Amino acid sequence: MLVRALHLKDYRNYHTADIEFGGGLTVIVGGNGQGKSNLIEAIGWLAGIGSFRGVADDALIRVGADSAVIRATIESGDGREQLIEAELPRIGRNRVQVNRQRVQRARDLLGVIRVTVFSPDDLSLVKGGPALRRRWIDDSLVGRHPRHDSLRSDLERILRQRNALLRSAGGKLDADAEFTLDVWDSQLAAVGDALRQARLDLLGEIRPHLTRAYDHVARRAADVRADYVSSWQGDLGAALIGSRRLDVRRGVSTVGPHRDEIELSIGGVPARTHGSQGEQRSTALAMRLAVDAVVRAAGWSPVLLLDDVFSELDPGRARALLEALPDAQSLLTVASDVPPGAAPDHVMRVDRGTISVES
Amino acid sequence: MSYSTSVQELIDQLGRLPGIGPKSAQRVAFHLLKIPTDDALKLAAAITEAKQRVSFCTRCFNLSEGGEECSICRDPRREARILCVVEDSQDIVAIERTKEFRGRYHVLQGAFSPIDGVGVDQLRIKELMSRVGEEDVEEVIVATNPNLEGEATASLLLKFLQPMGVRVSRIASGLPVGGDLEYADELTLGRALEGRKTLAEGEN
Ligand SMILES: [Zn+2]
Numbered sequence: 001m002l003v004r005a006l007h008l009k010d011y012r013n014y015h016t017a018d019i020e021f022g023g024g025l026t027v028i029v030g031g032n033g034q035g036k037s038n039l040i041e042a043i044g045w046l047a048g049i050g051s052f053r054g055v056a057d058d059a060l061i062r063v064g065a066d067s068a069v070i071r072a073t074i075e076s077g078d079g080r081e082q083l084i085e086a087e088l089p090r091i092g093r094n095r096v097q098v099n100r101q102r103v104q105r106a107r108d109l110l111g112v113i114r115v116t117v118f119s120p121d122d123l124s125l126v127k128g129g130p131a132l133r134r135r136w137i138d139d140s141l142v143g144r145h146p147r148h149d150s151l152r153s154d155l156e157r158i159l160r161q162r163n164a165l166l167r168s169a170g171g172k173l174d175a176d177a178e179f180t181l182d183v184w185d186s187q188l189a190a191v192g193d194a195l196r197q198a199r200l201d202l203l204g205e206i207r208p209h210l211t212r213a214y215d216h217v218a219r220r221a222a223d224v225r226a227d228y229v230s231s232w233q234g235d236l237g238a239a240l241i242g243s244r245r246l247d248v249r250r251g252v253s254t255v256g257p258h259r260d261e262i263e264l265s266i267g268g269v270p271a272r273t274h275g276s277q278g279e280q281r282s283t284a285l286a287m288r289l290a291v292d293a294v295v296r297a298a299g300w301s302p303v304l305l306l307d308d309v310f311s312e313l314d315p316g317r318a319r320a321l322l323e324a325l326p327d328a329q330s331l332l333t334v335a336s337d338v339p340p341g342a343a344p345d346h347v348m349r350v351d352r353g354t355i356s357v358e359s
Numbered sequence: 360m361s362y363s364t365s366v367q368e369l370i371d372q373l374g375r376l377p378g379i380g381p382k383s384a385q386r387v388a389f390h391l392l393k394i395p396t397d398d399a400l401k402l403a404a405a406i407t408e409a410k411q412r413v414s415f416c417t418r419c420f421n422l423s424e425g426g427e428e429c430s431i432c433r434d435p436r437r438e439a440r441i442l443c444v445v446e447d448s449q450d451i452v453a454i455e456r457t458k459e460f461r462g463r464y465h466v467l468q469g470a471f472s473p474i475d476g477v478g479v480d481q482l483r484i485k486e487l488m489s490r491v492g493e494e495d496v497e498e499v500i501v502a503t504n505p506n507l508e509g510e511a512t513a514s515l516l517l518k519f520l521q522p523m524g525v526r527v528s529r530i531a532s533g534l535p536v537g538g539d540l541e542y543a544d545e546l547t548l549g550r551a552l553e554g555r556k557t558l559a560e561g562e563n
Contacts, residue, residue, distance in 0.1 A: 090382075091380070091382050091383065154507060157507050158507060160474050161472065161473050161474055161507070161508070161511070162473075164473035164474040165473040165478075168473055168478065176479075179518065180471075180478065180479060180515065182514075182518065183471065183511050183514045183515045183518070184473075184511060186514060187507065187510065187511060187514075
């Protein structure tokens with residue numbers, strides 16, 4: 001898959017921008033705040049229906065404008081071109097088109113463009129709390145099987161409903177509360193079991209790639225593992241009934257996939273608490289590379305978006321990452337120079353929202 | 360900048376309407392102030408007129424114009440033995456368009472949604488149960504929306520109705536998931552009614 005062209009209107013600091021991209025490695029050079037990351041963030045938006053930097057949609061609209069537009073021409077593996085367009089208005093719902101045909105829900109766009117994003121924040125996948133790793137596995141799940149997006153959104157909605165119901169019970173579990181909880185518990189059990197199973201299956205696919213990618217980036221063999229630790233055993237429906245008394249008292253749901261954890265370890269030692277900074281960085285890179293490899297093995301060819309990742313890496317790891325990257329269209333932003341060891345096919349410069357092509 | 364009291368009052372009132380946020384309320388308010396006085400008064404009169412003439416049917420809670428009971432409940436040709444339960448009156452309009460359904464309706468006036476403060480007591484479930492007890496209802500078709508809250512409402516109704524020995528069915532899937540009944544086209548909705556699934560067999 002190739003992103004052939006990108007058009008932006010009133011997106012972040014861009015009034016308008018029209019950029020053509022070639023295959024291979026494109027290095028986008030620009031100082032802080034010049035808008036280089038906004039370019040790949042916009043492509044990432046079309047792939048994931050949202051900013052990979054975790055920014056709310058209305059913050060993506062240029063100050064003073066009513067709506068932002070992202071339009072991209074995509075070439076799929078068989079040479080077919082698709083025109084994808086998203087309009088993000090300040091008021092009202094996002095409008096998304098594929099080949100000038102309106103798609104009903106923005107979520108229907110998932111899977112049309114596939115990307116693998118590397119960002120400096122990735123270190124928090126290893127060092128941060130379990131919510132970040134759950135988000136990693138769920139994002140990866142949607143990247144692998146876009147239809148699983150509904151599992152995640154259903155889970156969020158069911159939990160909000162169940163928690164509101166728990167709080168309305170006022171701390172006591174009477175017959176009425178049990179009666180109505182049954183309804184949401186059966187929905188939570190169905191979605192929760194399916195989501196956990198999907199995560200486990202994906203983690204099974206990821207594991208061999210994770211070990212290989214880690215060894216490559218860290219340049220030594222280490223037994224890096226990602227283990228799924230579930231908040232319940234056996235049937236989720238039964239576990240939910242068992243936790244009701246506690247849940248009503250606390251006003252939150254204490255078991256379910258939203259309480260599960262993915263534990264990362266290197267040579268049997270927890271990476272989060274005992275890994276060195278270098279080991280943690282290698283693990284984070286390996287997690288991104290491994291998911292990318294899984295999606296590629298399934299026959300897709302994601303575009304690699306590397307957002308200023310080399311500033312954080314020592315030269316050895318930077319070189320190892322460059323070598324480990326698959327042969328795919330890659331858009332790499334850097335603050336000053338083309339990183340050593342990189343052989344870009346194209347170089348662009350971004351200066352205060354103006355883009356010039358150097359080669 | 361702050362608006363005069365009457366303009367602010369108009370914005371506040373509009374902002375209470377469903378689906379209208381503060382910004383839209385402002386836009387609509389200024390639109391109303393710009394249009395000819397006659398047109399604005401026509402809108403006000405239409406609201407007053409509708410509010411005076413239209414009430415909720417005392418039997419099924421559908422909208423009713425000119426009577427305690429709605430036109431469907433008053434129609435002797437409608438079968439009492441099949442009752443179709445919907446979330447809102449708009450859903451009745453959608454199902455009537457299919458011309459597939461000859462029974463009567465019951466409007467819950469919402470769906471089971473704790474985050475919106477809607478639980479068993481806010482829905483017309485007690486009234487539904489007394490109807491099932493008193494009228495000759497053989498089957499209750501649950502035609503709530505094909506989304507999470509609609510499904511939750513359906514399982515809630517099943518829990519209430521199953522012990523009463525009435526047959527309970529659910530309109531078939533095939534409707535766009537996550538959508539609203541009122542947006543489904545006639546053909547799809549007709550098929551969904553036709554292909555309804557039995558959730559509980561009745562006792563007779
Ligand atoms: Zn009626």
